[in-house]
């Protein structure tokens with residue numbers, strides 16, 4: 022998800038390119054067909070009409086092809102003004118008019134009649150997956166062939182290699198796959214422009230060789246082609262072409278060997294884009310000899326080190342984009358290295374790296390329009406000279422440690438500034454209340470800057486804002502008068518984590534699309550919102566009353582709705598049909614009651630449904646058509662009835678099912694075993710009876726460790742640990758847990774339970790389970806928490822328990838177990854109370870010795886871990902443990918058996934999640950910043 026957002030940048034510039042090209046060709050084509058006295062030839066006219074017959078022209082784009090006799094005057098046609106031969110056929114109608122329906126159809130071979138055609142453009146039509154016709158290779162006069170985004174598929178016919186006059190070939194964006202080689206391409210010796218972006222070239226191992234024959238090529242576009250890496254040995258075949266100037270190889274998985282190819286192929290590059298590849302190590306010196314380089318984009322790779330000293334030679338550089346790498350250098354040195362580009366550099370994007378040192382002096386970069394230094398480690402104070410950069414439109418500094426006082430001098434000449442992001446730094450702000458800024462911003466990010474307690478007056482002058490982010494800015498009191506009228510253009514508003522109070526007015530005539538007012542003191546009834554609304558976060562406020570007023574919001578694109586942790590009451594209205602795009606609905610922790618309305622079942626795109634901690638009652642409506650559900654959290658309500666069988670049958674992606682603390686009854690349906698993706702299953706504290714299903718071996722998500730790290734979930738889930746709720750964010754991804762405690766389960770624990778080898782937590786306590794523990798229980802080798810207490814299980818603890826190496830929480834108390842507790846460092850490490858109430862158990866850590874034993878040794882090992890475990894188990898076990906359990910475990914574990922090997926990768930995964938819980942929120946915010954900037 023993040024990936025696609027972050028790569029939005031290149032997509033965006035691509036679009037701009039398209040629009041520009043579209044305008045260019047519109048201008049160019051408007052003169053087509055005019056001012057010619059020569060009529061077109063009858064044979065060619067006939068051929069064109071036949072060609073037209075192959076198409077369905079829904080928008081009547083070819084109307085002029087009927088009414089006009091002279092085909093040279095038809096739309097999209099141009100003729101040679103001496104011979105009358107058709108030379109140009111431009112069918113790319115959608116290209117410059119998105120309002121028209123693309124032409125659908127087939128390409129008639131009558132086209133061959135047009136032997137003088139030198140321009141053929143069929144882009145942006147819909148050829149329904151047909152193969153590019155071979156006969157196009159016989160239009161020998163063709164100089165320009167454009168077939169981009171026209172829904173062709175299959176291999177490119179090698180006959181295209183016969184077009185020896187071709188100088189432009191655009192096949193971009195078709196489903197053309199399975200090229201085995203590009204041999205045909207090497208015959209196009211006149212080619213200057215080649216675009217095969219978005220084609221699958223993964224099998225073309227020899228692509229550098231084929232391209233090496235194209236000695237006149239100046240522009241090469243191969244973005245997102247799955248290009249195979251360069252085989253360095255084959256590089257010896259490559260002749261250096263000196264013509265190549267423009268190279269786009271973004272979004273492939275190329276490794277650093279591509280640098281050698283680039284170094285060999287040309288030194289005349291002007292534009293190079295290698296973003297979103299797999300480039301590692303330092304930025305190589307290959308660029309430093311490219312004296313004409315104007316733009317260089319190496320963003321979203323894993324490059325390290327600094328900007329090479331050789332960049333001192335690059336005196337034409339206008340744009341340097343190194344966003345999202347691992348570059349680490351004193352930023353002042355980096356900026357010095359770029360000093361030759363002082364008079365040319367317009368865009369400098371060093372965001373999301375590890376640049377450090379004091380704020381650099383940029384005052385000589387007089388053309389600088391865009392400066393991104395976000396998410397680095399720059400400190401020191403912001404130099405006032407930044408206020409001299411009079412061309413600056415974009416200044417993005419969020420997520421550094423820049424300190425000092427921000428004054429009016431910092432913005433002195435920034436009259437063109439539109440995008441300003443200062444979030445998450447350490448400065449204090451000293452802008453006088455009657456300051457009249459020289460700029461009119463459209464985007465302002467000052468989250469985590471101490472802006473409050475009241476709104477700075479100068480912000481109120483920025484009435485052109487479309488995005489305002491003032492989260493955690495120390496604001497209190499109510500919003501300024503007329504706030505909503507003043508900022509009437511706002512589309513994004515984030516005022517979360519302040520102390521703002523007051524009611525919300527009717528917002529239905531605003532343009533708000535992203536609204537985050539969570540964690541404030543807003544109260545009163547929910548208003549209705551703008552039809553543009555996509556994301557609404559109002560959690561943790563004091564909104565009250567029924568939700569019905571919200572139903573007046575006619576927002577067909579609403580995707581995220583979170584009003585959890587408020588005081589909403591009454592029944593849930595039945596208006597959900599109007600939010601067909603809803604993906605996340607969180608109304609947890611309110612006072613809602615009554616039945617859950619059936620219209621929720623119409624939300625086919627919903628992924629997260631959380632109505633937990635309310636007073637809902639009655640049975641669940643059918644959600645069988647909500648097949649994309651990842652999370653259903655209805656815990657802590659008064660829902661009743663049986664657990665529906667459709668849950669297992671219709672929700673193949675379900676990953677968390679939380680029905681705890683309700684009044685569900687009946688048996689566990691067999692179909693729950695079909696929940697192939699389930700990670701957290703919590704049915705505890707209900708009135709479920711019957712036995713455990715014997716099909717646990719079907720729950721594959723609990724049996725293999727293939728990650729689901731990419732899953733989108735709807736924020737944070739609270740799980741209970743020691744009576745407290747712990748909030749799980751991204752770390753929930755690693756959780757695999759089953760909790761069916763406090764029900765009326767009877768019968769044995771089925772042996773198939775042992776196939777859930779990835780399960781981390783199992784709680785079956787407080788039921789009426791009987792029989793023996795399965796022999797190979799120890800196969801659940803990842804178990805860290807196991808609670809089987811307060812059942813009626815008998816027999817011995819199986820020997821395999823000793824191999825539960827990660828177990829840090831165990832409770833087997835109050836059963837009828839007997840025999841010796843198996844010897845294993847973990848099992849002896851627990852407090853005796855975890856085995857209490859099993860009259861037949863003996864051996865350490867119990868003081869009761871087994872028949873035939875001597876006295877139990879009270880050794881240091883047991884004492885050591887007892888201390889650590891005491892706290893963890895003192896007040897009974899609940900589902901969830903994770904953070905404290907893992908920490909407690911690691912300490913205890915290393916004290917007991919520090920020599921055992923841990924599965925380090927998994928451990929690291931836990932700690933990464935702990936460390937990064939905040940980073941994650943940060944990254945999300947940053948992606949958001951980027952996205953709004955690039956709109």
Ligand SMILES: *[C@@H]1O[C@H](CO)[C@@H](O)[C@H](O)[C@H]1NC(C)=O
Nearest residue numbers: 055056057058100101102103
């Ligand atoms: C004929 O076409 C040529 C090349 O396209 C152009 O230079 C010339 O001006 C045209 N002549 C007339 C009379 O339109």
Ligand SMILES: *[C@@H]1O[C@H](CO)[C@@H](O)[C@H](O)[C@H]1NC(C)=O
Nearest residue numbers: 047080114117118119120121
């Ligand atoms: C685009 O389509 C609209 C509606 O069909 C039409 O009015 C307009 O003239 C077209 N523009 C061009 C450049 O063809």
Ligand SMILES: *[C@@H]1O[C@H](CO)[C@@H](O)[C@H](O)[C@H]1NC(C)=O
Nearest residue numbers: 146147148149150151172173
């Ligand atoms: C491409 O053609 C296929 C086959 O006819 C069709 O199903 C698909 O919708 C088309 N794709 C586009 C984007 O028009």
Ligand SMILES: *[C@@H]1O[C@H](CO)[C@@H](O)[C@H](O)[C@H]1NC(C)=O
Nearest residue numbers: 460461462463484485486487
């Ligand atoms: C407001 O922003 C728009 C573009 O979003 C711009 O065209 C317009 O000039 C701006 N108005 C002022 C007063 O700066």
Ligand SMILES: *[C@@H]1O[C@H](CO)[C@@H](O)[C@H](O)[C@H]1NC(C)=O
Nearest residue numbers: 619622623642643644645646
């Ligand atoms: C689910 O969709 C099917 C087919 O559209 C429909 O017949 C059925 O009534 C729907 N079920 C529910 C509970 O909405």
Ligand SMILES: *[C@@H]1O[C@H](CO)[C@@H](O)[C@H](O)[C@H]1NC(C)=O
Nearest residue numbers: 691692693694695716718719
């Ligand atoms: C369990 O898996 C087997 C084989 O994959 C399948 O035939 C059976 O229907 C599944 N049982 C359930 C209850 O999902």
